Amino acid sequence: MVKRFIYNKKVAPYVFILPFIIIFLVFFISPMVRTIIMSFQSVLPGITEWIGFDNYTRLLGDKVFIKAIMNSMKYMIWTLILLIPIPMLLATVLNSKFAKGREFFKSALYLPALTSVVVAGTIFRLAFSELDGAVMNSIIGFFGMEPIKWLKSAGTGFFALLLLACWRWTGVNMLYFLSGLKNIPDELYESADIDGANAVQKFIYITIPQLKPTIVYVLTISIYAGLAMFTESYMIWGGNASPKNIGLTIVGYLYRQGIEKNAMGYASAVGIVLFIIAMTINMIQLKLNGTFSKEE
Template sequence: MIKRFLYSQKVAPYVFVLPFIAVFLIFWVYPLASSFSMSFQKLTLGQEAAWVGFDNYSKLITDGVFFKAVTNSVIYMVLTLLILIPFPMLFAVLINSKFMWGREFFKSSFFFPALTSVVVAGTIFRLMFGEMDTSLINSVLGFFGLDPVKFLKGQVTGYIALLVLATWRWTGVNMLYFLSGLKNIPDDYYEAAAIDGASKVQQFTKITMPLLKPTTIYVLTISIYAGLAMFIESMMLWNGNNSPKNIGLTIVGYLYRQGIEKNNLGYAAAVGIVLLAVTMIINLTQLAFSGLFKKEEN
């Protein structure tokens, strides 16, 4: 009876999707529901939880440090999008070109930083952007006769260090996404365009970019999430979660500060719910503008 039930054509699809549903419910829905419930409580380890209603959210509205963290994360996200969307696309087009030599070498070289531990990478970049005259970046500046810069002590220079780290680490990953998208574009389109007299720039703007739209939307979506969820890079770059004047504090960093460092789990849960809401709003907005939700006309 059990064997017949499992081998039933009507039951088989549900058996195959059951592991995914179980993982989704246990590791996403349940934690999300628990966090949402915790956000309405005053909760600390070792003490009984107390229901406080919207007090945690009311406190967030007047919390200047929280808005500083949100601002830092949003600026970081926008700047990474301006770098990690167009440049990986251009690199992918160049590597995919028929006249490109050493294609596999460049693909491996670009992707290698993604295999490096973010802890190791953050430590190395902290030493590179150190304030001593002998640090790598200041040594290069000194070679050109420029004064040393305390990169990790200023808001703008701190962003520069974070962006250099993000560019070094994620350019290769996004480039591979675009390469996979380029493989789905038939060469016949480019040959027909070349016969009609289209230049390389026209082929890129009229063929490559429109047909790469699904890949671009995917890369944009995951990049928005990655930008808003960035934490370890900042923590390693400033050797902790307490950067000068909170110039490197992110939303996740503020959640960590409240939940782990200050043992204020209810307030940290409210920060997490707000982060989820901001991420969903931004992503759904860009997906709507990209036309993903529009019905195709017959």
């Protein structure tokens, strides 16, 4: 009876997706619902009290939280500016029939993504150390410049954080674009050659439009990754307390409130705001690029 039920054509699809549904409910929906509830509470060790919208009201006047949002937004915007066009161009070059050693360069550019973010962050913290013998100070010293306290200034600290992001993720995004390029029919480029189109024109009028699904995917995950960044900042500054909060992110602020200060209710409100911001930005960009438009 049970076997006949499982192998029933109407029931079988639901049996196959049941593990996903269970995992989704247990590890996503349940924590999300619990977080929403906690965001309206004051949650301290052994004490839980309903306080309504007090956590959200407090957020509006929290200057440190506003700074964390600005830091995360700036990081997200710059990673979008750098980690979409540059990997796309690299993928286009490597996909060219004139490219030499493409397998070597693909492996070399992807290799940083295999490095633990903890190890990578530690290496960059040492490279951007304020010591005279640190890598970056040695480089600028070669040009006659004085040593810089890289991680104590907002501008140079953000540069170190952005450089780490580019170093780790350029190769990953490049592979996404390479896979998209493989799906573009060669006949389109051959027709363009017959019409006398140059390389720039083919890239603008053929490559970019044909890569739209890949661009949308990379853009979507990059927005989330930019807003959710935490470990990189934590490792570069050797903790969650960067000078004047120049490296503090939204997730870093959530960690500070929830783990370091044990204010889980307030941290939950921070998490809900982060979720709303990420969803809103992604919904807007998906709407603007036509993903949600109805086919006529």
